[in-house]
Amino acid sequence: MLRLIMNEQHVAWAPWSGPGHEHLVLREVPSGLTAHSSVEGVTDEGRPFSLRYFLRIDTAWRVREVELVLLGSDARLVLRSDGAGRWSDEKGRSLPELDGCIDVDISASPFTNTLPIRRLGLAPDSSDDISVVYLSVPGLSARRGRQRYICLGPERYLFESLETGYRTELRVDAEGLVLDYPGLFRRLPSR
Template sequence: MNEQHVAWAPWSGPGHEHLVLREVSSALTAHSSVEGVTDEGRPFSLRYFLRTDSACRVREVELALLGSDARLALRSDGAGRWTDEKGRSLPELDGCIDVDISASPFTNTLPIRRLGLAPDSSDDIVVVYLAVPELSVRRCRQRYTCLGPERYLFESLESGFRAELPVDSQGLVLDYPGLFRRLPSR
């Protein structure tokens, strides 16, 4: 088992994420704590758990807000079919393999690793977008382009948002311009 501790901070304002990432036989489990402030200035504290299979397809994700009953749990068969915590089918998410947690740069690692793009190639994907602190769920179209070794262009195909992401050899974001920056590990 390989275990790594990773931390990010927002470029501006208070906040911090501490992620414990474990890899066993190429499957990932992530336990994370995120402290942040919304655009409206409201603080939040999020805990999340995420598990992938050996092909880096998300199989389950759970989010909970501290000091609230707000909780979200989703499961996937790895082929793009999702259910809620009670096992009810969520056909509006059909075809989504990855998740994007708005308060964390970690979820960019999942498609980067799963797609294994060669330099100058790209792929359009549909993800389960999890907005924090609302814990709302929706489909979102995105594109990842490999710009070269350890460098990717992320694009939201709906909003037009773009960011060039330098990553480490594990596909973990080092800098998410204007949003998150990786803190040095000790």
């Protein structure tokens, strides 16, 4: 379990290039953690977006609830999980196309890489292939994705999308929070 100073931790990232910013607040709760985040960014087509997301994470680092809201529109997505890979929408309807996914990957945030890093607890030179609920921003669509995490050593992981072949080395801190996601995100210093 991630132990936070005063039960709360603030983390911020910026894109490697272009405008944008993410401010994440992690809070310890009796059932695990909550993550509240605000993301400002620009799409590949140059359109600005503002996203707010909330995650409820259990003590085993499994996502139990995710809510994404795109500000300035009616776009909202809420998903809930039983922690064993079964998902439903906000009305309780089953989403069998997501069966087996434990983690989520929000395209506009490096924080969601922390979830499998912490949950898997990989030893150096070991790897695991996982299914994730891939959440695209700003479209707020959900689909199954296949990924691989390889622990290269202390605080270094190789991340790979098994569908596209995209690979990059992630540097993380001792708590598994991304410091550097080459070409996409970099951690801002804490104040």
